[in-house]
Amino acid sequence: ACGGGEDSAAPSASAPAPAASSAPAAAQGDGVLTIGTLLPQTGSLAFLGPPEFAGVKLAVKEINDAGGVLGKPVTEIDTDSGDTSTNIASQSVDKLLQQKADVVVGAASSSVSLSVIDKITGAGVVQISPANTSDQFTTYDDKGLYFRTAPPDVLQGRVLGDLILADGNDTVGILALQDAYGTGLADNVQKAVEGGGGEVVEKVIYDPKAADYSADVAKIKEKNPKAVALIGFDETKKIVPELVKQGLTAKKVKYYFVDGNLSNYGTGKDGFPKGTLDGAKGTQPGAQVSDDFKEKLKSVDPKLKDFNYGPESYDATIVTALAALAAKSDVGKDIAAKLKDVSSGGEKCKDFKSCADMLAAGKDIDYDGASGPIEFNDAGDPAEATIGVYEYGADNNNKNVAFNTGKIAG
């Protein structure tokens, strides 16, 4: 009697779910925690895939090294989420459900997640995304099964806006990617800037598939802002040269980056010329990714260059495994019910082994992960997050300069 249509408040008498209740495939409670990934191997976000897969892989490895969950090793099934234009996410989910996944880690794109959330949660499976930032999910009727480790844009937008003001920029131009992530973050930045006395003189939303960005930049240039916030992903590599070309160099205006494009561009062969980003700043949710953690990720995937959403994926995996341990069950609903418990209010612990040991000892734990404090609220969103502030040097690489942890609500 669950997963039935829209009568959403699925009687969450989370008693051991009858085996064939919802999806036939998810014959749950088989004692093996099966983690499915639904992450981009192809499509427009394909470049985000490698660190995410690596994060999950690393987590699974650590979990299994520490003895697995419920006495059995955790299994991982990897599938491709593509992007919405290829429609293959849904088939991937079918496969995951068929193979009795209890948890689906993914998708990276909010749109893809929206297109499969019903299917996943309808089957009583936990969906936990490392990268969704759209505010749709906060209110979505997900039967309590949807979670995410990436904080919604609110906090980052606030911090970035504040940072821009603190640097004394009274006029700001925003170039934002046309999707939930870009526009959401842009709105929050704008709110913060304008609330604090600055002015957003131009907000340009660009099509990520556009043939070129000169018109977008020209529009910014016309308004001559003191700072430009670049909110997007890989296209940033095309936009920065366009800014430089039209004379909006880092010397003249201040660039601000966000987590989607805060990478080390370098001055090497496919980097920018020296000094291109000198003095630019950026924000990124998550505690500082330690070199140690980066090394660990690299041990899983030696080719890794960027680490965006790697820690979030790692944490998503670890925290669900912990929830399964706490629930002593690998059934989706049971895991979902414990996710809030293990992430907040209790004794802090930072890795799977120690957390598992504490759980075994009957303690209440509060997992703080690689990406930050990890604390879920009732909607399944992070209630708290750390935002790091970074600054670029003449070598076009960024260094952390500060951290700011804050509650998201408010």
Next chain:
Amino acid sequence: MRRAVIAFTAFMGGLVFLLTAPAWADGEALKGTLQNQGQPVNGVKISVVAEDGKPVDDATSGADGKWEVPVPKAGKYKVTLDTSTLPAGVALKFQNRSTLDVQVYDGSVRNVLFALVPAGAKGGAAPADDGGTSFWDRVAQLTFEGFNLGLIIALAAMGLSLVFGTTGLTNFAHGELLTFGAMCAYFFNVVVGVHLVWAALISVVIGGIFGYGQDRFFWGRLRRRGSSLVAMMIISIGLALFLRYVFLFFFGGEGAPYADYNAQPGIQVGPISAAPKNFVAMGIELLVLVIVGLALLKTRIGKAARAVADNPALAASSGINVDRVIRIIWTVGGAIASLAGIMLGLSQNVSYQMGFQILLLVFAGVTLGGLGTAFGALVGSIVVGLFIQLSTVVVPTELKTVGALLVLILVMLFRPQGILGRRERIG
């Protein structure tokens, strides 16, 4: 130069502030730094009032321009700058904003900015003397960008229309030919390490060979087996899929620039700013387009190509080696596509979807100009390029492609045969 100094000091100020006050989380507060043209402004009074009207505290900016007011808890506060305390010659930039409603969040310090300007320079958003550009400057820039983009599209379109013209094949894999060229150049430039100019030359040759090979070992065989054009069109979709993902496999999902000329600083030419590489690229593009167009119109092999396009069997009957002509066209088409890809990569980075993403515009260009005309692709593509860029004057830039496509549809309404196309005779 003066501007640079100002910007630099502003930036230094920010840096100092960041370094001296690293901890936001110490307790809720409101703070800010008052600066006028990069110089700190001191002695200005700022008062904070809680939401319920209860005054919280006042502060006066110090010698470094800083002020800070701790607040008891998170919530909304009214922050007011007492304009009477501003030194002579300094005024608020946004004069109606001497009082701000500011939200302070749990455990964080909130920055508040009162923008100051020398008195007299009243607060427009973009004072023209401040280096901002005028509307017409932007139009000029956009026109330039229209030609810039249009020429790249035209180059791609030329390759497509050559092949379409001679074989009737609507090649959906043409975008991948572009990507191929761009990636080749990337390989030689970045991986092998030769200068981009040489890498480009090599890649154009390889692109030609690739085109030749495609016809020799693939399309030519299909043609000889009598595959229909529709089947070949769908096969080209399959091929596009295949190639695109081969690129993804080897290149990865991220875009990457060439080692040379990336982020080349622009120079100002009249109202437009452009990187020197743009001018060189446009020159090369135009040259190639005109040469190929004229070759098609004037040379023997060009005429033969058009003859094959019209009627392959009759061409063969006239003593034209049809297969050879088609192969030449494929070779030239491949080489031009390669060049187009490199030019696209030069201005837009190399990525596995680059060709695919521009394909629609290429088709639009070819069609707009009129199918099967020598210079149609050129004219059509430039129109497409211009409209993409110039339409942003009226529509949001996210919809710039919509603007260009609408124009395409409108032109088709009034000239169904395309701009340079000719109507066919009935009966």
Next chain:
Amino acid sequence: MDWNAILITTVKASIGLETVVYALAAIGVNIQFGYAGLLNFGQAAFLGVAAYGMAVTVATFHLPFWLGIAIGLAATVVLAFLLGIPTLRLRADYLAIVTIAAAEIVRLVFRSVKFSSVFGGSDGRQNFSGDFFAMNPYSPGTYGIGPISFNERVTWILTVGWVLIAICCGLVYLLMKSPWGRVLKAIREDEDAVRSLGKNVFSYKMQALVLGGLVGCLGGFLFALGQASVQPDLFSTEFTFYAYTIVILGGAARVFSPVVGAAIFWVLLVFVGNTLSEAVSAGMLPSLFTVNNIGAVRFMLVGLGLMLLLIFRPQGIFGDKREIALDAR
């Protein structure tokens, strides 16, 4: 290697939601292109306006579901007229480009921030499928034969889908056997000849465009309802390309070709994808292949598969070789 899972997912894919949606879209394309020769490369837009018409009515304006369906249908017809009136006089290849352009315009407008209060931007719209599933006659549980079974929601949508496909196929069969269909096929061959015989070519083309659009639009409804969500990028040009591929795979101008083509297409995609991913996780492939690039390999193989199918059976599954011989150049 979990062959069991691979086979089951593959079989399920052959009758699953995507197959249904693509089959309906392809039936529409078959009417327009296969029979009437209209190169409508904007089929995705027809599905898009239908899906959005319904979703926006219900989710944005909180109006009843059936009104949403009606608006979706109306939107499809309006689009067909908007597209058709100016473009049906164009030569086939021009029509193709104009329709692609129109479809992109539709998608970009759905996607735009400017209109996001109505269409929801890149996230699209959700929360509109409640009424549809409230009509579900199946009580909760699973339905099917052995492992090939679906939950009641999926069963419901698939039932509706396959009934619609059956109706559409029947419709196409009847129409194409009739003189009406004959006129259509004749228009495909030479409009001027048909005109000289006193048939209103424009009207027939328009009928074909509208009919094909309406059939496709049913696919749009099902897509939206099945996913309980609409997003603009679902309706991108690739979708139309795939619909064409499906039609040609099955054989143009054959009643069942879109259905069989759609099944083949998805079976290929799912089988290849799942086999590869199993092979990688079982460590059966060289280390060159990793989880990060295996998705690319899948599409490579699918592309290759499509090419091979058409190289060795250019007339499609049901096509007639004699017809193909006629249009070879």
Next chain:
Amino acid sequence: MSAAEPDRSVTPEDAVTPDGTVEPEPAEAASASSDASSDASTDTEAGDESVSRAAVTDRSEHVAGAESALLRADELYAGYIPGVNILNGTDLYVKKGELIGIIGPNGAGKSTLLKTLFGLVPVRSGSVTLDGEDITNLKAHALVSRGVGYVPQTNNVFPSLTIEENLEMGAFQVPGRFKERFEFVCEIFPALRERRKQRAGSLSGGERQMVAMGRALMTEPSVLLLDEPSAGLSPKLQDLVFIQAQQINKAGVTVIMVEQNARRCLQICHRGYVLDQGRNAYMASGRDLINDPKVIQLYLGTLARA
């Protein structure tokens, strides 16, 4: 009332041609020509026999005559659709300097025969030799360089090229001689010179035919294959075409000509072939064929004979 009803009763108008001779009933003509090659036919009509007899004798005659031929085709089988042959063992030879006419009902395979000779339709069995050299299935352009020219029946111009360019394509392999040959062709068809810059696609049917003919005359071929060169031309120009064909032939060019203007064709040709259902039905000198009552009845009709 169906439109075809009067067909059933033979009206006086129908049966009597202007000169008073009685023409064959259409139905009979139909059965005769369509049965001509169906060996399994139970119909023992005279036409049938005579045709098959002719075919048999033709073969030996062919072998004898083809001995010293410039171009010869032996027992050609060819067709478009797999499994359906259009040519069913056609024989043909032409000696150097000969002018050959091929006539026959519509759909007999005349055009197919020319296309097969010229390498545009693949030969399924049989052989084609030119000057003793086997050219079976050689590509068309290779034949052009061996001195063979061809004017197709339909689609015989390049519509998007101008007239001048069309003719230039005719001289593709000898670009140097373009000017001189262009003058020569314009001499014959002055209309072409006036319109040299007009695109062939906008030309009238007859003008196209001139371009097509002109294109083939741009090279000086040693063998010329003409498929209905006079169709669609005004009487004046038809005369010109026939005269021209003969002129060319006199100048030493071997000509094979397919014509529905059968009488005129047979009048000028040395030998004529009658093709029916992809086989040789008759082969004789032009004069003999014109006067053969069977040929008249089945193929030539009496209309043009006043």
Next chain:
Amino acid sequence: MHADSTTTRKAAALAAFAGLDREPGVAKPDPILVVDNVVRRFGGLTAVDVAHLEIQRGSITALIGPNGAGKTTFFNQLTGFDSADEGSWAFNGKQLKGVPAHRVARTGMVRTFQLTKALSKLTVMENMRLGAQNQRGENFFRALVPGSWRQQEDEITERAEELLERFKLNTKRDDFAGSLSGGQRKLLEMARALMVGPELVMLDEPMAGVNPALTQSLLAHVKDLREEGMTVLFVEHDMDMVRDISDWVVVMAQGAVIAEGPPDTIMSDQRVVDAYLGAHHDAPMSAEEFEEQLQEAEAELEAEIEEKA
């Protein structure tokens, strides 16, 4: 009875033309088609410039003229396939300028194309059936109810079969029209136009490329059409045919009508001979005559060549 009506029709047609002026644009007693000042220019070229022309109802009228005279273009204007720059024309009193092609056909004026337009991937039979008018099954909704159009379809098929037999295409009945030979396409083109059941049928070089024996039997059929009350206007370069069946001949040159008249008078008109007929104008040549002419021409040419050399 039948024979009677035959003679009356033919006689009626001849009688109607008797005593008419031989002037271009002469008024006919009972015109079915009246054309005024139709002009069509392509760039600098005036392809059609017809001041006045009337076509007599129930007659067979031939339109002849040199290549490029504008005959096909004229047909295109009249039938709505191309828009005339100027002029007006009325069919059965109904003005047709600007009327789209399909409507023109429905009013009963049907044309064929000189460059044939076979519907390649339809069978010959389907091509024929398409010609029939007022088919119930061509309406979208009725098409869905086979019962509503089956019977009519059978009638149409029967009619088509008769015509195919006439045109010697019955063996090709179920083949794709695209596989027909050049001449067969001409035949199909004409047969299909007759399926429309027009009042005025306009044939553009119907017999070019058709076997002479078949031509002859088809001419008989065309005459039958006249007997049924149909009006025929045809373009043809085959003078034997023109002489044989036409009641009246209209001559075009350089876009304009330069002469009209009964076949025998027209063919001896000097202007017509000069512009169009050339050598063998008055009577069909005998073989000997032809030979002679050839030799003459040859001698002339040779002389010319020598002169040049």
